[in-house]
Amino acid sequence: MSGIDLHSGTAVPLDQANVDTDQIIPKQFLTAVTRSGYGKHLFHDWRYLDQHESVPNPDFVLNKPQHKTASILLTRQNFGCGSSREHAPWSLTDYGFKAIIAPSFADIFYANSINNQLLPIRLTDEQVEALFKKVQANADVCIDINLSAQSVSCEELTFQFDIDPAHKNSLIKGLDAIGQTLELGAHIDNYEQSIPAWRQ
Amino acid sequence: MAKNLYEKVWEAHLVHQDGDDCLIYIDRHLIHEVTSPQAFAGLKEKNRKVRRPDKTFATMDHSISTRSLAIDACGPTNALQLRTLAQNCEENGIQLYPVGHQKQGIVHVIGPELGLIQPGMTVVCGDSHTATHGAFGALAFGIGTSQVEHVFASQTLKQGKAKSMKVQVDGKLGLGVTAKDIILAIIGKIGHAGATGHVIEYCGSAIEATSMEERMTICNMTIEAGAKAGLIAPDQTTIEYLKDREFAPKGADWDAAVEYWKTLTSDAEAKFDTEVYLTAEEIKPQVTWGTNPGQVIAVDEPVPAPESMPNDVEKVSCDKALKYMGIQAGQQLSELNVNHVFIGSCTNSRIEDLRAAAVVARLGKVAQSVTAIVVPGSAQVKQQAEQEGLDKIFIDAGFEWRLPGCSMCLGMNDDILQEGDRCASTSNRNFEGRQGRGARTHLVSPAMAAAAALHGHFVDVRQLQGVA
Structure with missing residues (x-):
């Protein structure tokens, strides 16, 4: 898996709190057995006026011509709440998003994003509001993300963000998390030896 | 040092620690048809095996008909997903409870029913309502498909330690007021994201008075307050529920288990990052x-x-x-x-x-x-x-x-x-x-x-x- 460190792009402002994973990718698309091809169904109920995805909803922000090429999703608190479906980050990355900026994320969605090289960036409410103002004033405004430096810049604004060092490392290097854990096989063996009979 | 229940279960499952980066052991891995196929495919791609098929249990629940036992009843896409689960379980030696089996059901209903879920265990499933199993004093939480694959391969998960929240409900519920009303009232009070980053422990006299079914309802919706998991300390109600269930320990193992389960309570001086209090008498439908x-x-x-x-x-x-x-x-x-x-x-x-x-x-x-x-x-x-x-x-x-x-x-x-x-x-x-x-x-x-x-x-x- 390739890593992510620097990214520059435009953002689409999704001005809504508590966007749940049922909205990101509704249940009828969860019957597939693959990881790919979910991008066209992203935000299905909001993005299309019909079930067959042939009539885009012109009022939905992702469909606005000025935001068509956005690679950063700018949104509000508690993004990705609800179901643990990893189809949510699969659909966001397949659509073309590289990063999501919000005041907070639901825990499972956050972990799923890290595991899919989708960078979740937590900024304060005020910082997110400032970015909303920038993007709403000018859709072409560029946002520069530097993961090594843990910074987000937009014109004269520069904000720092926190991220767990292990998550950062894994995103930058594109590491195989399972491969890393399997290197600790001896520790797992030892632990299993210590499990009492009733907890086997 | 005084510890809360979450800390006790967490520490008992630490396989390896490198700074804040922890590897914890998983005792029970429940799977269903929707979130497992890509994890099995990933394993196969890398030529990896399911490390502990004996700790992995599968059921069909999401994509099935409730009118017919036929696997094709909901169309070819659903049927392919169900058949994929059956094939993956067969290839990997995993116990599956398929449609029509007398022990089949919703993953979070059958796990406890079979006695698979016990106090002090760690339980995961590619499903956010895995929080249900916290009713037994098990640390149980939902995971994504990449993590399902990680558990398949290693029987462990990389995790950071969560914050802890105590939610204490004291008093006696009024007639017609149920466990569902307790948890909805809690979520209403703390908000849909009120417990993000936390593991909740539910306690207080109103919680102690609940049955296991009621505890499962409460812990089930823990995720709807954003929490990673919800826990209720095991007590006599828990022990009585588990006794003689199919996968519960038997004989001397049972006695040893019960003795340990009785230690699974938060110490009197245990600290929580956040505390929330409700009065049962004030909760309405x-x-x-x-x-x-x-x-x-x-x-x-x-x-x-x-x-x-x-x-x-x-x-x-x-x-x-x-x-x-x-x-x-x-x-x-x-x-x-x-x-x-x-x-x-x-x-x-x-x-x-x-x-x-x-x-x-x-x-x-x-x-x-x-x-x-x-x-x-x-x-x-x-x-x-x-x-x-x-x-x-x-x-x-x-x-x-x-x-x-x-x-x-x-x-x-x-x-x-x-x-x-x-x-x-x-x-x-x-x-x-x-x-x-x-x-x-x-x-x-x-x-x-x-x-x-x-x-x-x-x-x-x-x-x-x-x-x-």
Whole structure:
């Protein structure tokens, strides 16, 4: 898996709190057995006026011509709440998003994003509001993300963000998390030896 | 140093620690058809094996019909997903409870029912409602498919330690008020994201008085407050529930287990990052009015107005929810006509839930304008209910009696609502479109759902004769 460190792009402002994973990718698309091809169904109920995805909803922000090429999703608190479906980050990355900026994320969605090289960036409410103002004033405004430096810049604004060092490392290097854990096989063996009979 | 329950279970499962980066051991891995196929495919791609098939248990629940036991009943895409699960389980030596099996059912109903889930264990599943199993004092949480693959390969997970929250509910619940109302009231108080980053421990006299089924309802919806997991310390109720269940320890192992389980309580001086207190007597039957479970009120309260919200983001959310739900600020919920009722889901499909709904169903007939379905959580629950004659009570009252599965909680089968439908549902999520595009979901207890079915609108179950 390739890593992510620097990214520059435009953002689409999704001005809504508590966007749940049922909205990101509704249940009828969860019957597939693959990881790919979910991008066209992203935000299905909001993005299309019909079930067959042939009539885009012109009022939905992702469909606005000025935001068509956005690679950063700018949104509000508690993004990705609800179901643990990893189809949510699969659909966001397949659509073309590289990063999501919000005041907070639901825990499972956050972990799923890290595991899919989708960078979740937590900024304060005020910082997110400032970015909303920038993007709403000018859709072409560029946002520069530097993961090594843990910074987000937009014109004269520069904000720092926190991220767990292990998550950062894994995103930058594109590491195989399972491969890393399997290197600790001896520790797992030892632990299993210590499990009492009733907890086997 | 004094420790809380979460810290005790966490420390007992630490395999390796490097700074804040922890590797924890997983005792039980539950899987279903929706979130496992890509994980099995990933394993195969890398030529890896399931490390502990003996600690991995599978069921079919999400994509199945509740009208037919045929695997093809919901079309070829669902059938392929179900067959893929069966094949993956066979290739990897994993116990599967397929459609039609006498132990099949919703993953979070059968795990406890089989005695697979025990105090002090770690339990994961590619499903956010894995939080249910915290009812046993097990650290149980939902994971994504990449993590499912990680557990397959290593029987461990990389985790950071969460913060801890104590939610104490003291007192005695009023008649007609249930565990569902407790958890909805908690979510209403702390908010839909109020416990993000935390593991909750539920305690207090009202929690201690609950049955295992009720504890499962409470812990199930922990995720709807954003928490990673919810825990209830094991006690005599837990021990009695587990005794003699299929996968519970036996003989000397049972004695050793019980002795250990009794140590699984938070120490008196244990610290929590956050503490929340509720009084049971103040909790009334709850109904959600909006599009997330935090948007909830007591049945006798008016629907709130956007202006009453604490900030602009909440105001916008409230306004959008009212529009989607087709209701107005100030309206009484009893004015709302419902045309669908769903009794089921991993939140409320266990035997006690069906008994509570049947007490109300006995009082009348489902209103002409309402379609009402009862979906037992498992084949064993269904059998038990039929032995008690509950199926007859429901059918006589005009409810449909279905086969076990997740059903209309999320509608991955044909149990879906149409645009504009309004549903009183015992499930866990009232998200936009959750039960069908444009459909409106109100979360309630089984008794409140059954009462709405009879009256065609919400009623306060406490005012029904024969209930309270």
